Every structure is written in C-alpha cells, then in structure tokens.
Amino acid sequence: MSVAVCCRCGRATLAPVEVRYIERASGPGVTLYACPDCAPRLMPGPLPAETVPPTHG
Ligand SMILES: [Zn+2]
Numbered sequence: 001m002s003v004a005v006c007c008r009c010g011r012a013t014l015a016p017v018e019v020r021y022i023e024r025a026s027g028p029g030v031t032l033y034a035c036p037d038c039a040p041r042l043m044p045g046p047l048p049a050e051t052v053p054p055t056h057g
Contacts, residue, residue, distance in 0.1 A: 004033035008042055011035060019043060 004016030016033035019042040023029045034042050 006035040006038050007032040008034050008038035 013035035
C-alpha cells in the first residue's frame, strides 16, 4: 500500500489516482496523484462546455 499526496487538496491518500504525468527534460518525469474524491474533477473528460463544435460565421 502506498501513500501519495493529492495534488488538488493536498491531503494524503491511501488510494492515489494517477491524473497527470509531467515530463522533464533534466530527469525523470513527475507523476501527480489525486485522492479518489478529487480524481473525477481532475481527469480530462468530455465536458459539455468543451464538446460544442466550433461555429463559423
Ligand atoms: Zn484530493
């Protein structure tokens, strides 16, 4: 069992969810974790506001 600090609320969680991976040129990447409560809010998902097709004109 591993403990990770949620990148959103800053609290430690025993069930971290990997939400983002930041690549760094000078070394290994950094993985950000979130607690189960915050994960759905951080996960890139089909948000209604972002799925509207672009309009022209
Ligand atoms: Zn959290």
